[in-house]
Amino acid sequence: MECVFGLVGNGFAIVAADTSAVHSILVHKNNEDKIMVLDSHKLIAASGEPGDRVQFTEYVQKNVSLYQFRNGIPLTTAAAANFTRGELATALRKVTSFPTLSYELRGVRNPYSVNILMAGYDKEAGASLYYIDYIATLHKVDKGAFGYGSYFSLSTMDRHYRSDMSVEEAIELVDKCILEIRSRLVIAPPNFVIKIVDKDGAREHAWRQSVQDVTTASV
Amino acid sequence: MSIFEYNGSAVVAMVGKNCFAIASDRRLGVQLQTIATDFQRISKIHDRVFIALSGLATDVQTLYQRLVFRHKLYQLREERDMKPETFASLVSAILYEKRFGPYLCQPVIAGLGEDDKPFICTMDSIGAKELAKDFVVSGTASESLYGACEAMYKPDMEAEELFETISQALLSSVDRDCLSGWGGHVYVVTPTEIKERILKGRMD
Numbered sequence: 001m002e003c004v005f006g007l008v009g010n011g012f013a014i015v016a017a018d019t020s021a022v023h024s025i026l027v028h029k030n031n032e033d034k035i036m037v038l039d040s041h042k043l044i045a046a047s048g049e050p051g052d053r054v055q056f057t058e059y060v061q062k063n064v065s066l067y068q069f070r071n072g073i074p075l076t077t078a079a080a081a082n083f084t085r086g087e088l089a090t091a092l093r094k095v096t097s098f099p100t101l102s103y104e105l106r107g108v109r110n111p112y113s114v115n116i117l118m119a120g121y122d123k124e125a126g127a128s129l130y131y132i133d134y135i136a137t138l139h140k141v142d143k144g145a146f147g148y149g150s151y152f153s154l155s156t157m158d159r160h161y162r163s164d165m166s167v168e169e170a171i172e173l174v175d176k177c178i179l180e181i182r183s184r185l186v187i188a189p190p191n192f193v194i195k196i197v198d199k200d201g202a203r204e205h206a207w208r209q210s211v212q213d214v215t216t217a218s219v
Numbered sequence: 220m221s222i223f224e225y226n227g228s229a230v231v232a233m234v235g236k237n238c239f240a241i242a243s244d245r246r247l248g249v250q251l252q253t254i255a256t257d258f259q260r261i262s263k264i265h266d267r268v269f270i271a272l273s274g275l276a277t278d279v280q281t282l283y284q285r286l287v288f289r290h291k292l293y294q295l296r297e298e299r300d301m302k303p304e305t306f307a308s309l310v311s312a313i314l315y316e317k318r319f320g321p322y323l324c325q326p327v328i329a330g331l332g333e334d335d336k337p338f339i340c341t342m343d344s345i346g347a348k349e350l351a352k353d354f355v356v357s358g359t360a361s362e363s364l365y366g367a368c369e370a371m372y373k374p375d376m377e378a379e380e381l382f383e384t385i386s387q388a389l390l391s392s393v394d395r396d397c398l399s400g401w402g403g404h405v406y407v408v409t410p411t412e413i414k415e416r417i418l419k420g421r422m423d
Contacts, residue, residue, distance in 0.1 A: 089281050093320060131254060137226070137276040139247055139255050150252065 001187050002047040003149025004034065005177060006117045006129050007157055008142050009165040012198035013119035013127040014205070015045040016174050018149070018181075018189030030211055035195045038064055039074055041121045043195050043202045044084075047146045048114040048134060056112045060084050077120025081130035081138060088112055088136035111135065115146040121197050152184055153177035167196070171206070178208055220250060222323050223344075227398030228260060228273035229360035231368060231389055232329040232339045234353055235381035238409040239337040241269050241329045242389045244360070245417075246401040247276060256401040256422070264290050265300040266413065267331040269406055270310070273358035274324035274344065282322050285313060303330025303338040307348060314346035321345050325357040335410040360399045363392035382407045382416070390420040 001022065006015035021032040035045045036057045044060065046053045063083065068074045075083070092111045116132040131137075131144040143157040156177045165173070174194055182188045190211035195204050229244040247258035261271040262283050270286065272279040289309060293301055301309070307328045314322060321344045329339045341355040342348045349355065353372050356364035367388040376384060386405055393400040403418035 085280070089277060092277065095320070133249065133277075135275070135277045136281070137247070138280060139258060139276075141255055144254070154252070 001149075001185065001189060002034070002147045003145075003153070003181055003185070003189060003192075004045045004047040004115070004117055004147060005145035005149065005153040005157070005174075006045060006119055006143070007161060007165075007170060007173065008119075008127050008129045008163070009167065009170045010163075011121075011127055012167060012170070012196055013043075013121065013129050014167075014170050014174060014194060014196050015043055015117055015119050015129075016178065016192050016194045017045045017047065019191045019193050019207075020189040021050065029213065030189075030191050031209075031213055033193055035193060036061060037195075037202050038080065038118075038120075039068065040201050041074070041197055042077055042080055043119045043197050045117040045119070045195075046114050048112075052112045052114045056087075056114050057116075060087070076122050076125065077118065077128050077130065078122075078125065078140075080120065081118045081132060081140075084116060084118065085132055085136050085138040088114075088132065088134065092136055117144050117146065119197050119202075121199055121202075123199075127198065148185055149177075149181045149188075152180040156180050167198075175208070182210070223274050223325075224359050224398055225250060226274075226276040227396075228279075228358040229364060229389065229393045229396065229399035230260060230271040230273045230325075230327045230357045231364050231385060231392075232271065232327045232341075232355050233368065233372065233376075233381060233385045233388075234337045234339055234351075234374075236375040236377055237331075237335045237337065238378045238381060238407065239329045239331065239339060240378075240381045240385040240405060240407045241271055241327065242385050242403055242405040242418075243271050243273075244358075244389070244393050244399040244401065245404055246399055248398060253401065259404070261404055261406060262287070263406075263413075264306060265294075267408070268301065268303050268306050269329050269408065270306075271327045271329075271357075272324045273327070273361075274322075278322040278324045282313070282324055282326075286310065289313070303328060303332050306330065307338075307340050307342075311342055311346035311348050314342065314344065318345055327355050327357045329408075331408065331410060358399060360392045360396035363395045364388065367392045378407050378409050378414070382414070386416075386418050390418060394421050
């Protein structure tokens with residue numbers, strides 16, 4: 001039931017993600033930030049299996065930093081997206097060995113079950129959004145979404161999206177999508193986080209909370 | 220649903236008089252949902268050889284990267300471009316290498332060989348080459364494409380007529396297939412020029 005979606009506007013890209021950490025029928029927490037700041041001008045919004053989501057996005061973040069340390073310049077968004085796709089594609093078919101009859105039983109690694117929307121801003125290319133699904137399909141898009149929420153958010157964005165939207169108009173569209181998800185998805189996540197990336201960098205823009213975490217102290 | 224039908228695709232290539240045309244649809248989907256309507260399935264290897272890959276999009280992208288790499292290496296070593304027949308054999312070998320864990324793609328290769336003689340071929344996901352003198356098809360809409368091409372094809376068409384024929388065959392076939400469509404992408408290649416055109420068909 002994880003909802004992640006994003007769109008590109010006039011000189012910026014916005015991504016929104018739900019913030020529920022769910023295990024079967026239990027909601028562990030409802031303020032889990034699923035949008036990682038990759039570097040100063042990149043965001044990764046990831047959805048999928050929680051362990052893979054955190055481990056893989058951190059792995060990408062550290063490698064992006066390593067490139068910057070080694071080469072003195074940051075990766076472009078396209079390069080970071082292609083690096084991410086490469087790692088997912090390699091893991092997709094990595095087979096360590098067939099189990100042998102002897103004591104060693106090295107199992108097959110399974111692919112990372114993470115779907116990613118990577119948003120970034122480069123001086124030359126402007127704002128861009130990359131759709132990378134868990135089997136390493138990469139595509140540059142103007143609007144993208146993952147999860148059950150995508151059935152509602154993609155259609156809403158198709159209806160109202162224009163390529164030269166301002167930040168205010170884009171936030172209105174994001175709010176329309178969140179409203180649609182909340183009203184039409186059966187176990188709709190209550191809270192969302194919205195992050196934006198533009199020439200001034202990647203940062204958190206807003207939260208949309210309908211349920212706050214309650215601590216025992218306040219009860 | 221078969222894994223070959225996960226993303227949806229339609230690809231066709233036709234032979235004309237000293238020219239060839241290669242066309243594909245533009246939809247990138249995830250089963251029933253459409254993700255993008257501008258997905259590139261046809262890639263230029265060099266000015267006289269094109270490859271279009273249908274099937275699972277992730278393998279289309281991986282295979283394309285591997286083939287471009289191999290061709291660049293060939294260019295460095297041989298100081299010339301690959302002939303289309305040679306390139307087809309290379310693709311076949313690369314696909315068979317993964318015989319027991321294959322790339323889930325079916326390529327269509329088209330090129331101009333010696334004396335500007337057009338060459339087309341297709342292969343299955345493990346590299347079984349299928350040469351043809353007239354047309355080759357691949358993808359989720361392949362059955363419709365076979366019918367449409369058989370009906371519309373004539374030998375020795377000039378570039379303009381070939382473009383019309385392949386476009387009509389592609390659009391009418393993808394209209395009967397829910398997983399492919401959203402326009403078309405056609406390259407018509409003659410010894411002197413490469414013409415790339417985008418078709419607007421039923422956008423659904």
